[in-house]
Amino acid sequence: MTEIEHDTETVEPSGDGFSRRALLGWTGGALVVGAAAAGGVATAVTGTEDKSSAPALGAVDFHGANQAGIATPVQDRLHFCVFDVITDDRAKLVRMLQQWTAAAAAMTAGKAIGTGADSGVPQSPPDDTGEAVGLPPNNLTLTVGFGPSLFTKDGKDRFQIAAKKPEALAELPLFPGDKLDPQRSGGDIAVQACSDDPQVAVHAIRNLARIGFGVVSVRWSQLGFGKTSSTTPEAMTPRNLFGFKDGTRNIAGTETDRLREHVWVPAGEGPQWMTGGSYLVARRIRMHIETWDRTSLQEQQDVIGRSKGVGAPHGATGEHDVVPLKALPEKSHVRLSHPDSNNGVTILRRGYSFVDGSDGLGRLEAGLFFLAYQRDPRKGFIPLQQQLAANDTMNEYIQHVGSALFACPGGVRGADDYWGKALFA
Numbered sequence: 001m002t003e004i005e006h007d008t009e010t011v012e013p014s015g016d017g018f019s020r021r022a023l024l025g026w027t028g029g030a031l032v033v034g035a036a037a038a039g040g041v042a043t044a045v046t047g048t049e050d051k052s053s054a055p056a057l058g059a060v061d062f063h064g065a066n067q068a069g070i071a072t073p074v075q076d077r078l079h080f081c082v083f084d085v086i087t088d089d090r091a092k093l094v095r096m097l098q099q100w101t102a103a104a105a106a107m108t109a110g111k112a113i114g115t116g117a118d119s120g121v122p123q124s125p126p127d128d129t130g131e132a133v134g135l136p137p138n139n140l141t142l143t144v145g146f147g148p149s150l151f152t153k154d155g156k157d158r159f160q161i162a163a164k165k166p167e168a169l170a171e172l173p174l175f176p177g178d179k180l181d182p183q184r185s186g187g188d189i190a191v192q193a194c195s196d197d198p199q200v201a202v203h204a205i206r207n208l209a210r211i212g213f214g215v216v217s218v219r220w221s222q223l224g225f226g227k228t229s230s231t232t233p234e235a236m237t238p239r240n241l242f243g244f245k246d247g248t249r250n251i252a253g254t255e256t257d258r259l260r261e262h263v264w265v266p267a268g269e270g271p272q273w274m275t276g277g278s279y280l281v282a283r284r285i286r287m288h289i290e291t292w293d294r295t296s297l298q299e300q301q302d303v304i305g306r307s308k309g310v311g312a313p314h315g316a317t318g319e320h321d322v323v324p325l326k327a328l329p330e331k332s333h334v335r336l337s338h339p340d341s342n343n344g345v346t347i348l349r350r351g352y353s354f355v356d357g358s359d360g361l362g363r364l365e366a367g368l369f370f371l372a373y374q375r376d377p378r379k380g381f382i383p384l385q386q387q388l389a390a391n392d393t394m395n396e397y398i399q400h401v402g403s404a405l406f407a408c409p410g411g412v413r414g415a416d417d418y419w420g421k422a423l424f425a
C-alpha cells in the first residue's frame, strides 16, 4: 500500500476495545499536550486507559500521509464548524492545535478526552462532555483546514505565517447569482467532523470548541445529513433533496491515481506544509425545493441531464454508462459539469443535505452543503463554478448563500505531530 492510500484505511477493532492502529499511535506512552486552556481542559490523553466504555468499532485511522475525511468512504452525518482565532498570541494558537490534535486522535479512536467525563478533579469541569460515552466512533473523521484570513487579517500577519500562505489559497471570486451571507462565509480554521452517528460528530465539534475557549470562537457551523456524494462507487449512490442520485461520477477513495492527479497536493507545489494536503471549497447552496416539487418530471430530468429513477444519462440506459454528452440538453447540470466540458477539470465532491427548519415564509430552509476537495481551486472549483453560474439551468432552483475556502494540510504523521505543525515550524 502506498502512503497516498493510507487515508482510506479503516481500522480493525480489536477485542479489547482499542483499535490496533490507534494503539500504535500511543506506543510512546501518554501523549502530553500543553497546559490547560481556560475551562479546565485536558492536559494529557493516555492510551493505556480507556476512559470511555465505547469499543472502537468503525475507527478510521487518524494518522497518515493524508488527512482522513477526504478520500475516506463518506459517512452519513456531518458537523462542519468554522472558527475565528480571537487572540494574536501565536503560542496559544499552537498549544490549542496540539490539544485539538490529541483530542481528535482520542475521539476518532473511540476514546474519551483526557480523564473522561466522570473523573478528574471534582472542582473542575470534566475533560470530556460525555455525550459520546458508550458510543463507538462510527467512522468518525476530523479534518482540519486553514482559511486565508488565518494568514493575514485586515492586512496584519498575526501569527507570522503570511509568507507561508499558498497562492492557491486566494479568496474565491464572487460568482454570478451568489447571495453570500458573511455570517455563513469565510473563517480562520475549519473542522469537518463526519460520522455515521450524528451524536458522535456533534460531540467532537463541541469538545474542540470547548478546548479552544479563549483562543477561537465559533464563526458559523453546519449540520448535514444524507451524504450527497459517494467515494465508494460499489455502494448504492445516495440521493440529494431534488430526489436525484448524486455522486455517480465522483472520484472513488480507492482511485489512487486520480486522487494523486486531482486531489492531493504533491511535494514542490506551493509551500512544503501543504504536501499531501488538499484544498476544500465549502458552499452552502439553498435549494428552492417547493418550486422544484411543482416542476414536471421531464423538466427535472432535463435540468440534471439524467433520469430520476435509475440515474442514467440521457441517451443511455444504465447509471454508470458513459455519458453521451451531446445527447444531454446543452445547459443541463451534468453536461456542463462533466470534465469533458471543462478541459478535464475534476473535483472530489463530499457534500451533505441540510434542512435547517423553515424560513418564516413557509418554505423549508433546505439545500446542499457542497464540499469539494481538489489539488488547486484555481484549476478545480473556480473554473467549474464560473461555467455553472453562467449557464446551468439548475440556477433557477438554487442559490449559493455561503462560501469558504480552506487549505487542508497533509496528515498527522504520529504522536509527536499535530495539526499545523509544519505550518508553524
Ligand code: HEM
Pocket (backbone or CB within 6 Å): 240, 242, 244, 245, 246, 247, 248, 249, 250, 283, 285, 286, 287, 304, 306, 323, 333, 334, 337, 338, 339, 347, 367, 368, 370, 381, 384, 385, 388, 398
Ligand atoms: C444544489 C446544487 C447541486 C445539485 C443539486 C447537484 C446535483 C448533481 C447531480 C444530480 C449530478 C449527477 C450525478 C453525479 O454524477 O454525481 C451532479 C453531477 C455533478 N455535479 Fe452537481 N449538483 C449541485 C451543485 C454542483 C456544484 C456547485 C458543482 C461544482 C462547482 C457541481 C459539480 C458536479 C460535477 C463535477 C458532477 C459530475 C459530472 C460528471 O462527471 O458527469 N455540482 N450534480
